[in-house]
Amino acid sequence: MNAVAKHMKNRNILVPILATIIALVFGAIIMLIAGYNPVIAYQSLLNKVFGSAYDIGEVIRAIIPLLLSGFAVALANKAGLLNIGVDGQITIGAVASLLVGTLVDFPPIIHGFTALTVGVIAGGLWGVLIAYLKTRFTINEVISSIMLNYVALYLSHMLIRGIVPQEGSQRSALIQDSASISLNSLSELLNGARVHWGLFITPLIIFGFYYFFNKTRYGYETEVVGLNNHAAHYAGIKVNRIITRTMFISGAIGGLIGVFDTLGVYKYMAISTSTSGVGFDGVAIALLGGNTTIGTTLSGVLIGVLKYGSQGMQFGAGVPSEIIGMIISLIIFFVAAPGLVKKLLPNMEHTKKEVQ
């Protein structure tokens, strides 16, 4: 996956911006063809996002997992790995924190903190498993990720049903109040929007990502491995160790997403037929953001706003919310195949030269 990392590094910043604009225009054209008014649709999207205190709180709640997932993927990308196993890491983090949150008796905050830490470590170890399969058995991380996502899903079902079931429903028992990481007073202020510790931890992670890659020797060696693992080997860097370490951190961030959902948002874990898909959104966000701190942050916010606002489109303009999903996939499509954007905009070669 070195090619991906390189591709992102050399990419023109214009491409993601143009890709977003073109995709939104495409979306508008589809809406017109389908007989909807795109202006009203986009307006109601924005209204939904900024309409009320509750919505602002909830949109933040919706953005947090997307941001974290984007950074989990971006981190792995920096080391030349494509982590499409974030979904599995989320599941493992969630179920681990659920178990600690329900089974253990600790005082508030300490309980939440313990459950959070266990969830994060569990997610990290799930990531290490992918690294181990890659370094020890040369199994491509994409393939093992797909398998491990399902293993994680059914493992979580087993643990929920076997240890913390809620009889008569397709979900786990509730966590103890002491394990909650909700910000209750802020939540009241926002009319019940489900805000949690993630409000503070997520910016820390983003800053940590920036700091790691822009300041530290560890970030430096990680990038060297991702950009040219032959040179890294020549320079005496232990490539396999970096891969393992990176997958631990990436998995831990994935685990954190699951922790927030379980301890901060829902207070239980559902037995769902599939994993959340947030991990795949993360692939899109990291790609769109070019693995940079600012880019990944912006694209995480963008995707989050579009996704959350899409409910408003349905409500306000009658446009099926899936149109936003289509727009998001088109954005990634254009970013992944930049040649296509150039085809669509014949003048771009020219513009590009001026910018550079």
Next chain:
Amino acid sequence: MEVLANVINGSIVFAVALALGALGGMLSERAGVINLGVEGFMISGAFFGAIGAHYAETLNLGGLSPWIGLMTAFIFTGLFSFLYVMATLKFKADHVISGVVINLLSANATFFLVKLLFDGAADTPRISNMFRRINIPLLSDIPFLGIAFFRSYPTTYLALAIIVIGSYILFKTPIGLRVRGTGENPGSVDTAGINVYKIKFWSVMLSGSLSALGGATIVLTSNGNFSFNTIAGQGYIAIAAVILGRWKPYGVMWGALLFGFAQAIKDQIQIFPSFDAIPTEVFYLLPYVITLIALILTGSKSKAPKALGTHYDSSVK
């Protein structure tokens, strides 16, 4: 014994959709294009299968409707296959990311169309003319074997035919040799004077349509309509079946049967008292774990086509 026969029969029903989806995935990977878009192609197939059959019914085509659904799925999924071909071949996008895009796009586009076509409904209207099981005369009356193998949907026999014919084409004909060569070493195929691009193009196009048949099968035999959870991860299971089946049609079939068996057995599990102690999830889990173990055992000697996921540039010799 009757129970076991039912389990086997059930396995086959589940397995057929997986096998068709996996055959599609196998074909494009044989030509060197990683296919993570199987899920998307299956979703597309399920959708077009459902609306094809539905509109055929409204035109009073009766028993022909599911066949029309199947054809609609096969033909119209070409739209998504074409996008995938463009991204991976013409614009040389990363195969894995293109696959993820196809899955996202196809899910959202089809759900969007369902709402658009059926006044905001979350699923397509139920089809009354679904495929019916065919009892093969005489054979279906054989005890055990009859129930297990000879009372199946026409799609089952179709899938079997595709496996037999597909294996023949892949391993016995010139075109099969060229497709396999393209996935292993496009440079060798190119210097033999064969157009690598063309081979990849048509392999991926057909790949999407084959996977689509798998998606359509689910709608036209068991579900009866298309909704957001008609295809929930089967595409990824199909990819596992490709790996487990070592990129061979018959292997893929056994892989799909194993996954189908795991699904069927949890439906029948209550009948086996001795299995009570085992959580049903174990049966879900097992196929993935087996696939991983298979990968560990084969390790770097995996039978994946050697040039899988690479972009071939004929100007670099």
Next chain:
Amino acid sequence: MKRVEKVLELKNISKKFGEFYANKNINLEIGRGQIHALLGENGAGKSTLMSTVFGLHQPDGGEIYVYERQIKIENPNHAIKLGIGMVHQHFKLVEDFTVTENIILGMEPKIGHRINMKSATKEVKDLSEKYGLKVDPNSKVENLAVGVQQKVEILKALYRGANILIFDEPTAVLTPDEIGELLDIMKTLVAEGKSIVLITHKLNEIMSVADKCTVIRRGEYIKTVDIKDTDENELAQLMVGKTISKQLDKNPFNPADKILEINHLHLVSKSGRKILDDVSLTVHGGEVLGIAGVDGNGQSELVESIVNMIETNTGEIKIKGQSTKGKSIRDIFESGVSYVPADRHKHGLVLDKNISENLILIEYYKKQYNDGLNLKKMLIRDEGKQKMQAFDIRAESEATIVRGMSGGNQQKVILAREISRNPELLIIVQPTRGLDIGAINFIHNQIIRLRDQGVAILLVSFELEELLSLSDRINIIFDGKIIGQVDPNNTNDTELGLMMAGKGV
């Protein structure tokens, strides 16, 4: 008389890559039933010329005649139709296929829709018997030895009706036994009426099989000679030309302690070929030991085993008297070794990082460059600026991304990094490949300066001129073996050329 019939003729063929002439006005005449050798050093333009003949690219000037008819060869397919077959140096085989499947690919015999595997297998068998190419048509290529795989490549060309066969460095990957067998096969082929172009730089092969030999040097046609009228000395001289071996100004040779000592190093490839064969050598402080040899004779493996990038089978390597067994690459660097690898882009640099970041590639982890967590960015930048000055690295600033820089400046970045680490042993491979004269002089002077300071230097190069002007001693490596040692002040191009081509003197 068939002997005089020309099957292939090139007139004034030129091929330019950018401003650089890979081939300039080259003439070549291949007679029917002849083996015609094409001799030249690495990069002399042999492969470019033959790629033109095979239709892989179009010449910028000149004419090609096949069977005395002027023809523009559009692509490999066209070349095949004209009866030209190429046995590539890197085989174009599908490893997962059987021998027969590989041979018939693209021209499959059929019954109905299916491949007629029976008749295909028979045809392959007949062909292989006719030309003495012993292979089992039904075995998988991945299970075959390299020499046998090469026979499959030859059969592939014959199956397609090739009458003119181009062999591109065919013996480079073969064991001595296999080489003998291949040369016999070639003789059989011409006896059956085929014509052969043999690209090589091994003189003994030419002397034993070829009828004629055309020598090219630096892209230019030098001479065509009849083998019966020449000898190895003449060929070697034609190949390397008159090099002006000027010794650079340097202190008198005054070797100090042994720094590097290698004893009986062996390395065998997976396919059983000996890559390093009982290599022993020593390098003293204040000495440049040159390793001469044609590319692919074990040089890169030798160097990579010294720094423990690869593991050897048996043998011992000592640096300053200490065995390197079990040491990490980092340990070895810390013991005073610097290493300038042959491949700048693959190993030496991280092309997408900037100059100052590349300058700390080996030592970023040391206290000198970080406080345990954070890199000392200011210091790294300042050092980058200094080294750019000291090593004459020309770029906008120390924050310039290395990818866009010229080869010479890229090489200077590596050199700056490795020399600044104050090594006691400097391993330097192909230090001036593809560089302009200014950069070459600069790098040569740096090497001499280090030698004069007492550093032990192991210089691996394919350029005779470079070896002669820099080295205090030269060891010649051939087929993984050190086959001799010469004193650069007491040798000449002919002697070296002969030895590099495998002829001990």
